[in-house]
Amino acid sequence: MTVSSILKLTGITTIVVDEDAFAVTLLTQMLCGLGLDTPTVAENGAAAQALLEHKSYDLCICEAELTDMTGASLVKWIRRLQTPARFMPILVLTEYSNAKNVLVVRDSGANLVVRKPASPQILYDHIEWSAKHSRPFVEADNYVGPDRRFRSLGPPGGVGRRETDLSSEVGAAVEPNMSQSEIDAMVKPTKIFTL
């Protein structure tokens, strides 16, 4: 039996950036139903920038294609702010036909990219994931945002770059298994007195 998570979502402030009023209304219902505060809505990138220059939010949910800029441009702008707002988790929603831009959005510094439609389950799980899986925040010349290297997938293509790299495939054992006392001896170092 899996243990259900318990989160206190009241008091969490969200900024939603999307021009589609119908989609925003649905999203608002979902967020309020989950317990979050009624989100602040910005209908385009410029409106969002004006709000974020003066106020920090706990979460940003942004459409990937805005009327005046792309979601990726807005995320890049947020990540380069000199206020705590730049650290906030950003969830970008892409439309079906924009799914090809997922990597562009990720590389702009978004925490998560989700294809529409978002459901209450998806939103809950992503809020939980954004909150509980903190990642180092990277500031480099060409990237500012959460560390993108958080999956341990091994070397690229499963092939190491050094001669000494082991294969990602675990082969058959070549020696007999160690006994428990041998393992214990390895993890519990003891003093050895020699004469």
Next chain:
Amino acid sequence: MSDEKPPNRRATTKYHMPRSRLLALVNRPGGVRREEAIAEATRRVETMRDPYMEIVDELIGQLEATAALLDGDPDKGLVIMQDLANRLITIAGTFGLSFLVEASMRLCDLTQMFTTRSPLDLSAITVHVRAIRLFGPLNPPVPEAAAKHVLLELQRVVQHCRVTLSDHGAAEPECAQSTQVESHPIH
């Protein structure tokens, strides 16, 4: 030979571990179980079903009107149709109208293909719009087997258009492969 060393990229990269305000907030005592929170959010969305079914019907009407005028300015018309189809996917997907979502996705595939390549196949567009109308929420429900058959045929039409356009020498655009993109969010 120059003595200049290449810039050390690592030296200009900074790592922070900012305190997560979101984590502090969700961990406060007095929270709600996942199931309860989701049930309440779903209930709130369901209260919006009736007005949104009318909105879906209106969007389908706009789709039909745009398709009828596609002959005049196909480039502009295709962009409008793609936007309408995307909006249909969002709303219909939220309310679980899966057949309508599938048909709208196929229309998106088509409009993306015809936006970047020609010749435009109007009959392929028309048949998709008719299928979308068929699956409209204010129409009588279509039996599952029949709906699946229609969707399969739409998929064949898209495939046919893809092959036909390839025969015309244009390379497969990235966007036309969007049906293969994972629907799961990126973690």
